[in-house]
Amino acid sequence: WSSGDLKSFMSQSGVNIDVSALLYNVTIYHVTYKTIYKGDSIVVSGVVYLPDTEETVSTVSFQHGTIGSDAEAPSNLGLGDGQNILLSALASTGVVALAPDFIGFGSSVELMHPYYVEDMTATAVINAIYASRQLAEQEEISIDNELYLAGYSQGGYATMATHKYYEENEVSYYDLKASFPSSGGYDIKAFQEYFFSLETYHQPFFMAYVAQAYVESLDLGDLSDYFNEPYATNIPGYFDGSMSGGQINDQLTDVIADLVNNDLLENIDTKEEYAYIGEAFVDNSPIDFVPQIPIFMYHGDADITVPYQNSVDVYNQFIANGASTDVVTFTTLEGGTHGTGVVPYLEHLAAELSKLEQ
Numbered sequence: 597w598s599s600g601d602l603k604s605f606m607s608q609s610g611v612n613i614d615v616s617a618l619l620y621n622v623t624i625y626h627v628t629y630k631t632i633y634k635g636d637s638i639v640v641s642g643v644v645y646l647p648d649t650e651e652t653v654s655t656v657s658f659q660h661g662t663i664g665s666d667a668e669a670p671s672n673l674g675l676g677d678g679q680n681i682l683l684s685a686l687a688s689t690g691v692v693a694l695a696p697d698f699i700g701f702g703s704s705v706e707l708m709h710p711y712y713v714e715d716m717t718a719t720a721v722i723n724a725i726y727a728s729r730q731l732a733e734q735e736e737i738s739i740d741n742e743l744y745l746a747g748y749s750q751g752g753y754a755t756m757a758t759h760k761y762y763e764e765n766e767v768s769y770y771d772l773k774a775s776f777p778s779s780g781g782y783d784i785k786a787f788q789e790y791f792f793s794l795e796t797y798h799q800p801f802f803m804a805y806v807a808q809a810y811v812e813s814l815d816l817g818d819l820s821d822y823f824n825e826p827y828a829t830n831i832p833g834y835f836d837g838s839m840s841g842g843q844i845n846d847q848l849t850d851v852i853a854d855l856v857n858n859d860l861l862e863n864i865d866t867k868e869e870y871a872y873i874g875e876a877f878v879d880n881s882p883i884d885f886v887p888q889i890p891i892f893m894y895h896g897d898a899d900i901t902v903p904y905q906n907s908v909d910v911y912n913q914f915i916a917n918g919a920s921t922d923v924v925t926f927t928t929l930e931g932g933t934h935g936t937g938v939v940p941y942l943e944h945l946a947a948e949l950s951k952l953e954q
Contacts, residue, residue, distance in 0.1 A: 602684055628641045629641075654740055655725060659721060659755050746776040747776075776945050801841050827855055
């Protein structure tokens with residue numbers, strides 16, 4: 597994309613950002629790279645956006661939200677797709693931008709996507725960041741060690757998981773400057789409790805997704821522990837990359853008591869046979885650390901898809917555990933639902949990145 601085209605697109609996008617900051621033409625690369633899945637090295641994919649500049653630039657990794665079909669993966673999106681334009685515009689300001697597909701999409705579509713599985717999520721992002729560095733060097737783009745992480749919904753969760761990994765592990769080449777997670781279900785146990793408190797839930801495929809990922813990616817139990825029939829038998833066939841979330845929803849029911857194994861629904865926290873489920877939710881919630889690197893958290897207060905309270909409680913936990921309010925901040929997207937919160941989040945992200953990069 598030329599910077600002129602990107603300025604034109606963004607001027608008409610409804611996203612309030614400073615288009616005068618879009619200075620550079622951008623080339624989009626589809627990349628493949630290696631990461632680990634269940635102990636094996638596999639080839640996964642993603643997209644990297646390189647600005648045409650001789651300046652030394654930083655890196656921003658943007659993690660996508662929940663998708664069901666492989667057609668929605670970043671590396672399968674058309675050139676004119678909104679996400680491609682947004683991330684090209686970001687790169688046009690003078691950063692290397694990237695969007696991992698995650699395991700289970702793109703070149704690894706034959707695998708079950710490890711949805712809300714912490715370690716597999718974080719390492720797939722980190723290895724994508726390494727791949728972007730190799731590509732930048734190959735294309736003679738000068739990059740520094742400054743790294744930013746961002747993402748919305750599942751992308752917010754993936755951002756938090758990757759941020760935690762950086763805080764707890766030695767990661768070569770990069771100094772994480774800040775992360776910007778928005779509207780993720782960081783506390784998975786609390787997310788499950790929210791689901792179970794409802795009579796109906798408009799995105800039942802989220803529950804099916806987590807359960808199928810934990811059964812297949814973590815080898816935890818059987819779907820009959822989680823769901824009633826015929827759903828327990830049919831759900832595995834819905835996650836082969838051919839169906840969108842909406843199409844999967846059409847195959848399920850939004851009535852929680854009809855979908856979820858009623859014994860689990862009533863006794864998930866009291867029966868020993870279900871203890872492994874709650875333990876897996878806790879183990880894969882990337883919230884058991886005290887952040888030392890800035891985290892800018894966002895969530896819409898009208899969000900009933902991924903509940904606003906999940907982010908509020910996680911923020912409060914960070915502060916109670918000793919994190920500084922100068923390090924972890926929380927911004928309420930006033931009136932934002934899971935859908936309408938996206939644009940104000942992107943506007944905040946662009947403004948904060950601009951400040952940090954000055």
